[in-house]
Amino acid sequence: MNPSLFSADGLVGLIFLLTIAITIAGGIIACNSERLVRAVAGLMICFIGVGALYYFLNSPFVAMMQVLIYVGAVAVTISFAIMLADPEQSSQHGPINALSGPFGFITAALLTVGLALIALKTMWGDEPKVNDGSVKIIGTQLLTDYSMVFELVSIVLLISIIGALVIAREGRKS
Amino acid sequence: MSILTLYNSLQAYLLVGALLFGMGVYGLITRRTLIGMLIAGEMILVGASLNFMAFNRFTAPDPATGQIFALFIMAIAAAEAAIGLSIVIAIYRHYRSIDAQDVVKLKG
Amino acid sequence: MSKPIELRPDETFVVNVGPQHPATHGVLRVKMRMDGEYIVEAETVIGYIHRMHEKMGELKTYPQFLMNLSRMDYLGAMGYCHGHVLCVEKAAGIEVPERAEYIRVIMVELNRIASHLFWFGAFVMDLGGFSPLMYALQDREYILDMMESVTGSRLTYCYFRFGGLYNDIDDEFIAAARRFIPRMRKSMAKYEKLVTGNVIFRKRLEGNAFLSKEVCRKYGASSAVARGSGINFDVRKNEPYSVYPEFNFDIPVFHECDSLARYNVRMAEIEQSLRIVEQALDKLPDGPIMPAKAPKIIKPNAGDYYQAVETARGSFGVRLVSDGGKTPYRLKLRSPTYSNMHLFDETCTGMMIMDALAFMGSLDLVIPEIDR
Amino acid sequence: MIAETTKKALQALFPEPAAAVEEIPASPETEEADKAPKKEAGPRPNGVIERDYAVHGYHLDAQVAVDQLIDAVNIVDQNEFFIETITGVDWIKEGEFEVIYDFSRYDFEVCRVVIRTRVPRDNPQVPTITGIYAGANWHERETHDFFGIKFEGHPHLIPLLLPEDADFHPLRKDFKP
Amino acid sequence: MGAYFSEIFQGLWSLFVGLGITFKEFFKPVVTMPYPYETIEMPARYRGHVELIEDEEGKPKCIVCMACQRACPSDCITLDGEKPEGSKKKVLTSYQLDFTRCSLCGSCVEACNFDALTFSKEYNLASTRKEDFYFDLLKRLEDRNS
Amino acid sequence: MSLTLLNVIFAVVVAIAFAALNAAYLVWAERRGAGRIQRRPGPNINGPFGLFQPPLDGLKLMAKQLTIPGGADKILFVAAPVLSMFPAIMSFVTIPFSEMIVAHNMNVGLLMIFAFASSGSMALLFAGWSSRNKYAMMSAVRSVSQAVAYEIPMLITAITIVLMTGTMDLMEIVRQQGPSILHWNIFPLLTNSHNLLMPFSFLIFFTCTLAETNRAPFDLGEAESELVAGFHIEYGSMGFGLFFMAEYANIVIGSCLTTILFLGGWHPPLPFLGFIPGVVWFLLKIYILIATFIWIRWTFPRTTIYGLLNLSWKILIPISLFNLLLTAGLLKVF
CATH class of the missing domain: 1.20.5 (Single alpha-helices involved in coiled-coils or other helix-helix interfaces)
Incomplete structure (x- = not known):
């Protein structure tokens, strides 16, 4: 249960730690960097790290979807928005008010610590049901048990795309 | 439990999820700009879906449920990003600013 | 759009195309205010290689200044020399032997083909296709070799003299020219298949940059820019000069008013020039190439004179105001591209940048000729 | 045909019929002969002259006063002429600048019209014709560059071919490089 | 459809x-031709920069009439001659060609009535120094003869 | 899990080497090919057939200084070229060069390639943004809109294949195509679905590959005659070198994917040619495709941005959707 650093298992563990480091580093950049473009870059790194974590969790499909949707779509959209709306002006000011920095930090820290305590203290039922990483079961369930949700999500996506187009167009006319 | 076998423990993932969530909350509070807030919001969602995935791997009776939830979260996040950003752009066109405070001030 | 371009605090931004930009074919600058990919307004800035040819014309004697004319337009030098030579001959009353006129026409037309070939290649390269340029250059090299063997240089010929020519053409040149005509026709078929028929090429140019007759008239456009807009105007036909009335040729006119029409006009003109060369070679009379008593010092009669010729780039005009001296009192060179380029500002408004640059390519710009 | 109508229209600009009498028959020799001394004798009076195309390369030569310029150009515009070029000549002896407008037509009925106007050298001001011919813009700027002739009402009269900060006018006869 | x-x-x-x-x-x-490795023969009428023509004795045929200097549009020819004692003709003492200004128009050769000037066939004239383009044609003639 | 990861690391190293070598010699091939098309020799001085040209070019690029324009975002500016290599390198991991030679075969291999390909546009966006150059910015925006528009028909076509084979596993997709040209997905006459529209699918997929890799006639991102050089206008030295390498690595990936999906992967075109190892066939096929890329680039002019989008939305997407429906129908019938 305690593999050497140089064994194959040890290396995997090392890479796992590296992945976590990348994820958290990306997250820190995303939340703290002055420039929004760098924040998006951080977000992207964070998402790729999370994708790798999903891979460690034996679900390559979700991992790839994570990369495809978050990195390839969401991050690109956000950076488009940044490029359209000039972000440089925002970096000149400080935070919203004097309290918000420490206040935000304390709130976030409390939440994180609370969640961590819950995660560590709770005895989670330890019955690993390792899936084989196959896509079949996800597909079947999506179209049987969750078909209603699936359709609803599709409608939400459609409406959001149309809404986005309408809002962006309206702004342009004025 | 060695540090090198962490990838087999549920808590490690939960902790990372909690951290991402916390950072997201922090960003949401401190960011001035709407896009910054959106970025932070995405991180909160990712932190949540990491939890789903971790539970799916380690405790769930059904190996697909968590993954499906993660997928749904992704879909919602994409929709949120699309609609949120279009609102940001519209606001920028109107107020010449994406600063949340300016937008509050300049009513009309 | 003749107003200057300023920065404005809105979503538009100003892009400087040039002075060193691949699409401007030289030192030309266009300030464009863009809204995304669309041009809101444009201001062309010229004069980066202005050399004050007109002042040089006043300071130098007529034969000395003649050498400058071929430096105005480095691609179609012969046509410009022809205009100047004709104007001074008219002013000084010098008779030109018939053979010399025929050879002039052959040279001008060959030079026109060479110029159009280069334009063709460069235009397709503006649109992103590189190989046609190389094929066009091969044909152009053939012409340049031929002309070099007669005139001694490849671009700035200095071949025409007041009253005649620098030296005569030989049988070798005639044979080479006769070989060239079928070769060029074969190449034209190749260009037709490779470029003209290409769907990407056509889609890019069809409907690109609509130029109405009225705009052409207000700006004084000539050459393919006017003929692509359905204006049947070619100085060779409208105001026949030299021995052009002897030849049987057509003016290609296209009525679509778009860049493809301008392209088609030039490609059809190559064929017409080939016809002229063919006929001129057949009809070429014997005789001297300089008049028997050519004056050593050119002193035109006082008065003012205008001579227009059709060069590869359009209607080139020389206005000569002479006071009877050894140097002109005033020499105005009306360059065709100057007027053609001037349309650009107005026409490109509202176009996308890549369409605007395709349009710029279709104008056939030679910057030294605009700036003079 | 078009030359006739244009000529008539241009002649109508001049109130006294003397301008019409000025007309010189189109014969090269006499033209040459009395052209040369005329230049030396001083500026010719305003009016329309029909020139011999074979000699001069244009048909109608109208000299107008500065305030008639716009009307003359309007006539030319109505007859569907296109603008060929605008240029100047510095008649330093007479202390005048001459501004020359060249017009031609796109059809086969060749007719080149030259419109000239003279302005004093010390106050060279000419109304702009950019309102009639948009293409005159650059030509006027160029003439302003070279001669320093001011075109009143020109929208953007800054150096075109010369450097932006140029304050010299190279085609003036008293310009020393 | x-x-x-x-x-x-x-x-x-x-x-x-x-x-x-x-x-x-x-x-x-x-x-194409791989240029520096292969070169082509220039045609007979190729106009390079000018070159003096020698007579049978290897002396320049130029009689210092200055026609070329006058004809040159860009003032790039400067020549000088002197009358040696006992001779009627002037003898060329220097012939400078400022190739930086020369536009290879050939006016000088045309102006020469004594067949003393010709075009050289040189075209490899690139250099990074301006001084390389001030040609002393008399010296070039001597170099050629020696 | 552990062994596969080791494999992946090894594969990434090999992939970087493979991509670099390919990029270098594809540049050489491109220049030679372009030269021959234009009736000139191309690089022929350094070494036999100019074969030493690429390493010398690389050496020259490395010797240059990396200049960062004033006002640029330094970190992103330096990171963007590295980032542009990342998707291509990652995609190499899952590509089966033959039955044996594959770093890590995933059951979602196809998805992985698309996922990383989609993240490739981020690098262009960062490069364009951080250069602080309007041309670079316009180019980046163009590249991304182009990538988004062409991902759709490409994915739909890939889904057609997934429907036919029932898997996203690249190896399985190849295995289901047989050892003759009529077993390949481009002419699937001997396999279970007899979809006669597959050649058009192949054309669509190939067109999309051209567009996704920003190659002529879809190289609007770097359109040198209007945007000068596009997103890498401000890059010199190895920054430019990396973009260049990424471009060719993407071409290799695109060709590999086309080969796997349509041209039978490592299978020989005729059964009796089976004695030649599969990897040879695979490489032969991808290099023929790459040669076609080069050939097309030096033949056609560039499209316009709206022509490009029209092609995608009005022609490629309807046809590929129709093909998807047809394939689904055929699979239901047979």
Whole structure:
């Protein structure tokens, strides 16, 4: 249960730690960097790290979807928005008010610590049901048990795309 | 439990999820700009879906449920990003600013 | 759009195309205010290689200044020399032997083909296709070799003299020219298949940059820019000069008013020039190439004179105001591209940048000729 | 045909019929002969002259006063002429600048019209014709560059071919490089 | 609908035709010349910079009439001569060609009534120094003879 | 899990080497090919057939100084070229060069390639943004809109294949195509679905590959005659070198994917040619495709941005959707 650093298992563990480091580093950049473009870059790194974590969790499909949707779509959209709306002006000011920095930090820290305590203290039922990483079961369930949700999500996506187009167009006319 | 076998423990993932969530909350509070807030919001969602995935791997009776939830979260996040950003752009066109405070001030 | 371009605090931004930009074919600058990919307004800035040819014309004697004319337009030098030579001959009353006129026409037309070939290649390269340029250059090299063997240089010929020519053409040149005509026709078929028929090429140019007759008239456009807009105007036909009335040729006119029409006009003109060369070679009379008593010092009669010729780039005009001296009192060179380029500002408004640059390519710009 | 109508229209600009009498028959020799001394004798009076195309390369030569310029150009515009070029000549002896407008037509009925106007050298001001011919813009700027002739009402009269900060006018006869 | 498909097919066909042409060109021989490794003979009438012509004795035929200097549009020729004692003709003592200003128009050769000037066939004249282009034609003539 | 990860690391190293070598010699091939098409020799001075040209070019690029324009975002400016290599390198991991030679075969291999390909546009966006150059910015925006528009028909076509084979596993997709040209997905006459529209699918997929890799006639991102050089206008030295390498690595990936999906992967075109190892066939096929890329680039002019989007939305997407429906129908019938 305690593999050497140089064994194959040890290396995997090392890479796992590296992945976590990348994820958290990306997250820190995303939340703290002055420039929004760098924040998006951080977000992207964070998402790729999370994708790798999903891979460690034996679900390559979700991992790839994570990369495809978050990195390839969401991050690109956000950076488009940044490029359209000039972000440089925002970096000149400080935070919203004097309290918000420490206040935000304390709130976030409390939440994180609370969640961590819950995660560590709770005895989670330890019955690993390792899936084989196959896509079949996800597909079947999506179209049987969750078909209603699936359709609803599709409608939400459609409406959001149309809404986005309408809002962006309206702004342009004025 | 060695540090090198962490990838087999549920808590490690939960902790990372909690951290991402916390950072997201922090960003949401401190960011001035709407896009910054959106970025932070995405991180909160990712932190949540990491939890789903971790539970799916380690405790769930059904190996697909968590993954499906993660997928749904992704879909919602994409929709949120699309609609949120279009609102940001519209606001920028109107107020010449994406600063949340300016937008509050300049009513009309 | 003749107003200057300023920065404005809105979503538009100003892009400087040039002075060193691949699409401007030289030192030309266009300030464009863009809204995304669309041009809101444009201001062309010229004069980066202005050399004050007109002042040089006043300071130098007529034969000395003649050498400058071929430096105005480095691609179609012969046509410009022809205009100047004709104007001074008219002013000084010098008779030109018939053979010399025929050879002039052959040279001008060959030079026109060479110029159009280069334009063709460069235009397709503006649109992103590189190989046609190389094929066009091969044909152009053939012409340049031929002309070099007669005139001694490849671009700035200095071949025409007041009253005649620098030296005569030989049988070798005639044979080479006769070989060239079928070769060029074969190449034209190749260009037709490779470029003209290409769907990407056509889609890019069809409907690109609509130029109405009225705009052409207000700006004084000539050459393919006017003929692509359905204006049947070619100085060779409208105001026949030299021995052009002897030849049987057509003016290609296209009525679509778009860049493809301008392209088609030039490609059809190559064929017409080939016809002229063919006929001129057949009809070429014997005789001297300089008049028997050519004056050593050119002193035109006082008065003012205008001579227009059709060069590869359009209607080139020389206005000569002479006071009877050894140097002109005033020499105005009306360059065709100057007027053609001037349309650009107005026409490109509202176009996308890549369409605007395709349009710029279709104008056939030679910057030294605009700036003079 | 078009030359006739244009000529008539241009002649109508001049109130006294003397301008019409000025007309010189189109014969090269006499033209040459009395052209040369005329230049030396001083500026010719305003009016329309029909020139011999074979000699001069244009048909109608109208000299107008500065305030008639716009009307003359309007006539030319109505007859569907296109603008060929605008240029100047510095008649330093007479202390005048001459501004020359060249017009031609796109059809086969060749007719080149030259419109000239003279302005004093010390106050060279000419109304702009950019309102009639948009293409005159650059030509006027160029003439302003070279001669320093001011075109009143020109929208953007800054150096075109010369450097932006140029304050010299190279085609003036008293310009020393 | 038919127009839609026929347009697509015509477009595709035109692309294949274009590909066919470049394919054919691919197998044709190379037409360029690897320049510094191979050079071509200049044609007989090639106009390089000017060069003095020598007479039978190897002396320049120039009689210092200054016609070339006057004819030159860009003032790039400076020549000088003196009358040695006992001789009627002037003898050339220096002939400077400022090639930085020369535009290779050939006016000087044309102006020469004594057949004393010709064009050289040189074209490899690149240099990074301006001084390399001030030619002393008399010296060049001597170098050629020696 | 552990062994596969080791494999992946090894594969990434090999992939970087493979991509670099390919990029270098594809540049050489491109220049030679372009030269021959234009009837000139191309690089022929350094070494036999100019074969030493690429390493010398690389050496020259490395010797240059990396200049960062004033006002640029330094970190992103330096990171963007590295980032542009990342998707291509990652995609190499899952590509099966033959039955044996595959770093890590995933059951979602196809998805992985698309996922990383989609993240490739981020690098262009960062490069364009951080250069602080309007041309670079316009180019980046163009590249991304182009990538988004062409991902759709490409994915739909890939889904057609997934429907036919029932898997996203690249190896399985190849295995289901047989050892003759009529078993390949481009002419699937001997396999279970007899979809006669597959050649068009192949054309669509190939067109999309051209567009996704920003190659002529879809190289609007770097359109040198209007945007000068596009997103890498401000890059010199190895920054430019990396973009260049990424471009060719993407071409290799695109060709590999086309080969796997349509041209039978490592299978020989005729059964009796089976004695030649599969990897040879695979490499032969991808290099023929790459040669076609080069050939097309030096033949056609560039499209316009709206022509490009029209092609995608009005022609490629309807046809590929129709093909998807047809395939689904055929699979239901047979």
